[in-house]
Amino acid sequence: MTVGDPAGRLVRLFALTGGRTRPSRADFTLISTVTAVDPPPATASRCQPEHTRILRLCAEPVAVAELAARLDLPVSVVVILLCDLLEAGRITVRPPRPVSRTTPDLDLLQKVRDGLGRL
Amino acid sequence: MAGSDLATDASSAPDTVKILIAGGFGVGKTTLVGSVSEIVPLRTEEPLTMAGLGVDDLEGIEEKRATTVALDFGRITISRELVLYLFGTPGQQRFWFMWNDLALGALGAVVLVDVRRPECSFAAIDFFERRGIPFVVGVNGFHGEHPYPPEDIREALALPEHVRVLLCDARDRESCRDVLIALIDQLIAAAVQA
Numbered sequence: 001m002t003v004g005d006p007a008g009r010l011v012r013l014f015a016l017t018g019g020r021t022r023p024s025r026a027d028f029t030l031i032s033t034v035t036a037v038d039p040p041p042a043t044a045s046r047c048q049p050e051h052t053r054i055l056r057l058c059a060e061p062v063a064v065a066e067l068a069a070r071l072d073l074p075v076s077v078v079v080i081l082l083c084d085l086l087e088a089g090r091i092t093v094r095p096p097r098p099v100s101r102t103t104p105d106l107d108l109l110q111k112v113r114d115g116l117g118r119l
Numbered sequence: 120m121a122g123s124d125l126a127t128d129a130s131s132a133p134d135t136v137k138i139l140i141a142g143g144f145g146v147g148k149t150t151l152v153g154s155v156s157e158i159v160p161l162r163t164e165e166p167l168t169m170a171g172l173g174v175d176d177l178e179g180i181e182e183k184r185a186t187t188v189a190l191d192f193g194r195i196t197i198s199r200e201l202v203l204y205l206f207g208t209p210g211q212q213r214f215w216f217m218w219n220d221l222a223l224g225a226l227g228a229v230v231l232v233d234v235r236r237p238e239c240s241f242a243a244i245d246f247f248e249r250r251g252i253p254f255v256v257g258v259n260g261f262h263g264e265h266p267y268p269p270e271d272i273r274e275a276l277a278l279p280e281h282v283r284v285l286l287c288d289a290r291d292r293e294s295c296r297d298v299l300i301a302l303i304d305q306l307i308a309a310a311v312q313a
Contacts, residue, residue, distance in 0.1 A: 030137070033133065066194070074165045074166055094134075113307065116203075119195070
């Protein structure tokens with residue numbers, strides 16, 4: 001399976017992930033925020049090109065879905081690559097703000113409302 | 120995340136929340152996202168794993184789209200500490216296996232209804248009702264025209280009293296903003312009542 005042929009991609013997706021189809025960790029949702037660790041840990045080894053692209057894109061905090069869109073890669077592939085970077089200590093990940101149906105966060109809702117009001 | 124031994128937080132990173140924009144195929148979801156998003160809507164394309172999909176489910180998918188399902192989304196920075204993402208849900212029902220993941224952790228949803236064919240959004244309404252996910256209904260007028268009052272739409276869609284119905288124009292920023300605000304107001308009202 002190749003994806004993005006019109007874009008001239010030469011590498012098959014499963015090659016990017018070393019044949020893996022599932023992430024090793026469950027830390028990443030579409031709106032989890034990823035940030036490159038700067039400076040990189042002293043033990044950091046050389047990265048594959050796709051890993052390096054990710055690190056460049058997440059120099060500032062960026063959501064997983066945005067990363068995937070900018071890399072033009074499926075989220076499922078990006079998440080596998082992010083697992084590598086997390087385990088290598090090259091990125092940090094912040095989970096989304098938890099949303100509870102039973103105990104709604106009024107403060108959060110009010111902030112969102114105020115922000116929308118400024119649009 | 121609980122139980123993780125690795126760095127799972129970045130104090131400089133903002134909190135993120137999401138709202139789903141749902142409704143039938145071609146009802147104006149991506150248009151709405153584009154109207155209020157601070158970025159041109161982004162798209163991710165996910166390869167369809169055949170697992171979980173019966174062979175019949177692929178019937179009728181045009182050849183070009185046969186192997187991926189697209190997800191369009193936008194972003195609204197609420198403050199330095201808080202960013203809101205808007206996800207347009209895949210319209211075709213055969214892609215709904217993705218909806219459960221998408222709905223997880225969402226503040227709520229906007230169900231867009233095309234005034235010319237409201238039945239296309241029945242399934243979306245049903246999805247959120249069954250899962251107890253709060254939603255409002257935005258009635259997207261063709262060329263911004265609204266032949267029916269909101270009450271008629273509410274009746275046609277058999278919506279409960281607490282679900283707000285708003286006439287809107289998916290091409291118009293303020294109109295879309297007001298639909299989102301109506302959703303948040305509905306959430307606030309429910310929270311105060313609880």
